[in-house]
Amino acid sequence: MNRSEFFLPILIFLLLFSACEQESPFPEDSLILSNVNLLTMEDEEILTGQTVVIVDGLIEWVGASDEAILPDGATVIEGDYYVMPGLAEMHGHIPGAGQGRQYAEDMLALYVAQGVTFVRSMAGNPLHLELREAAERGEIISPRIMSASPSLSGGSAPDVETARARVNEHYEAGHDLLKVATGMSLEVFNAMADEANALGIEFSGHIPFSVGLLHALEAPYGTIDHLDRYMEFLAGDPEDREDPPTIWFGYDLTPQVDEARITEAARLTVETGVGNSPTNTLLENVFNPDLSTETMRQWPGMDILPSDMVQNWSERVNEIRSVPEYDPEQARRFLEIRKQLTRALYEEGPDLLLLGADAPQIFNPPGFSVHRELEIKIDAGLTPFEALRTGTVNVGHYLGEENLTGKVLPGFSADLLLLSVNPLETLPFGHAIEGVIRQGEYLSREEIDELLEEIRHRLN
Ligand SMILES: [Zn+2]
Numbered sequence: 001m002n003r004s005e006f007f008l009p010i011l012i013f014l015l016l017f018s019a020c021e022q023e024s025p026f027p028e029d030s031l032i033l034s035n036v037n038l039l040t041m042e043d044e045e046i047l048t049g050q051t052v053v054i055v056d057g058l059i060e061w062v063g064a065s066d067e068a069i070l071p072d073g074a075t076v077i078e079g080d081y082y083v084m085p086g087l088a089e090m091h092g093h094i095p096g097a098g099q100g101r102q103y104a105e106d107m108l109a110l111y112v113a114q115g116v117t118f119v120r121s122m123a124g125n126p127l128h129l130e131l132r133e134a135a136e137r138g139e140i141i142s143p144r145i146m147s148a149s150p151s152l153s154g155g156s157a158p159d160v161e162t163a164r165a166r167v168n169e170h171y172e173a174g175h176d177l178l179k180v181a182t183g184m185s186l187e188v189f190n191a192m193a194d195e196a197n198a199l200g201i202e203f204s205g206h207i208p209f210s211v212g213l214l215h216a217l218e219a220p221y222g223t224i225d226h227l228d229r230y231m232e233f234l235a236g237d238p239e240d241r242e243d244p245p246t247i248w249f250g251y252d253l254t255p256q257v258d259e260a261r262i263t264e265a266a267r268l269t270v271e272t273g274v275g276n277s278p279t280n281t282l283l284e285n286v287f288n289p290d291l292s293t294e295t296m297r298q299w300p301g302m303d304i305l306p307s308d309m310v311q312n313w314s315e316r317v318n319e320i321r322s323v324p325e326y327d328p329e330q331a332r333r334f335l336e337i338r339k340q341l342t343r344a345l346y347e348e349g350p351d352l353l354l355l356g357a358d359a360p361q362i363f364n365p366p367g368f369s370v371h372r373e374l375e376i377k378i379d380a381g382l383t384p385f386e387a388l389r390t391g392t393v394n395v396g397h398y399l400g401e402e403n404l405t406g407k408v409l410p411g412f413s414a415d416l417l418l419l420s421v422n423p424l425e426t427l428p429f430g431h432a433i434e435g436v437i438r439q440g441e442y443l444s445r446e447e448i449d450e451l452l453e454e455i456r457h458r459l460n
Pocket of ligand 1: 093122
């Protein structure tokens, strides 16, 4: 027997022994998703037989299940699940202190129940700052909160001095960005933008009539919401036009729109790096003549909300659709232009389009409406993967957190969805959420159902 003949069996024995006894590199309190189908969002591929190890709210490890050495005592979730990053509502609302903290917490829980793990609250209230911290500490069931300031408008910022003072006030209060509403004069807006830029705080939201799209892009906005003021640009900014009430968002200009300008509008936007959160579902709910209020009242989530809220929405929509200016054909055309613009914005700048529905506004229950918004993005011509990017990867880009937010990869925050369907093949998938992981905390389907039941009772 030569040396190698002697040592080989010993070597094999040692290797086998060490494989069996190899200690897991992960702590006992890890949360482990074992043998799942993974959509990392790095690309469109679904990886099968994957294990995800979560430690302290972060994804610690991702890899083939047969290579994973799991620690004893860890919580292991196994099943034929599809796992993807949690979604974001980039134009959401959280009720203020006036309606009571419980109500605000219920709305936050609704977002999570529908797989929304990040909400950019687009009209601030001091309560939101408290809730943001409570969410961060894991004390409440809530998405991660980004809190815009109370609205800066012609009312709250009537002159240059007040505008500058408000910007400082909101910045010092700790808001993450400034919410711009309507009504500011150009002079006041410029002062606001100047002060905000000096402090390095983002401003986003509506574009005042006096400002217009091109100046807003230069200002520059963080995001334009609702595709505000694009219609004016597409219609060549008619000089003698008066600004109609906000909700119309340039609907009146539909007949004058030059569609050839859509690509140009998108290109100019993308050149400045300004993002967009179109909130198309809001406009569909209001304008689309094929969506009756009876239909929308039957949508998922409506039964959980206070019935008088849903009733008010019905009345509001019927009211808007009964004014003489409302024309079903024009409304269809208007919505079509918005979809074309949405697609053009994605094509010109695939990193910059965001998922925002505007919940809980008109027939947009928190969380549920994000799935509607995804559907509309696909309707507009995005692929399911592209639509999902707007609520995951692009949120990481917007936040400057390309290595933390929006993918299922090591080092990313453990904000994840467990689905019973492939999200690239079945969209919407709100009904197929089997679990949500927020900051590493797992909520099972049963827990989500109990939570929804509790909220339904509290609100009705
Ligand atoms: Zn809003």
